Amino acid sequence: MAEHGAESVLVTGGTGRLGRALLPALLAAGFEVRALVRRPDATLPAGVTPAAGDLSDGAGLAEAVRGVDAIVHLASGSAGG
Numbered sequence: 096m097a098e099h100g101a102e103s104v105l106v107t108g109g110t111g112r113l114g115r116a117l118l119p120a121l122l123a124a125g126f127e128v129r130a131l132v133r134r135p136d137a138t139l140p141a142g143v144t145p146a147a148g149d150l151s152d153g154a155g156l157a158e159a160v161r162g163v164d165a166i167v168h169l170a171s172g173s174a175g176g
Contacts, residue, residue: 100164101126101164101165102126102127102164103126103127103128103129103162103163103164103165104121104126104127104128104129104163104164104165104166104167105129105130105131105146105159105160105163105165105166105167106118106121106128106129106130106131106166106167106169107130107131107150107166107167107168107169107170108131108168108169108170108171109130109131109132109137109139109143109169110130110132110137110138110139111169111170111171113169114130114169117167117169118130118139118140118143119140121167122140122142122143127144128142128143128144129143129144129145129146129159129163130143130144130145130146131146131148131150131155131156131159131170132145132146132147132148133147133148133149134147135147146158146159147159150170
């Protein structure tokens with residue numbers, strides 16, 4: 096297990112302002128990173144695994160969280176674009 100106690104992280108809001116800054120930092124720290132995305136074609140940094148899902152209706156969440164050690168919740172209540 097990694098020094099920080101978690102090996103895999105799911106980030107909600109990974110395509111937002113904070114998420115775009117956090118994803119590369121998590122990768123650099125040695126985490127396996129998964130990002131919850133509404134659109135499967137969302138642009139993510141190399142090394143980040145997209146997990147299709149929607150917090151508003153719960154679609155895809157069970158699969159998105161399967162096997163992760165930690166969740167970083169950055170998603171807001173409204174879509175910015």
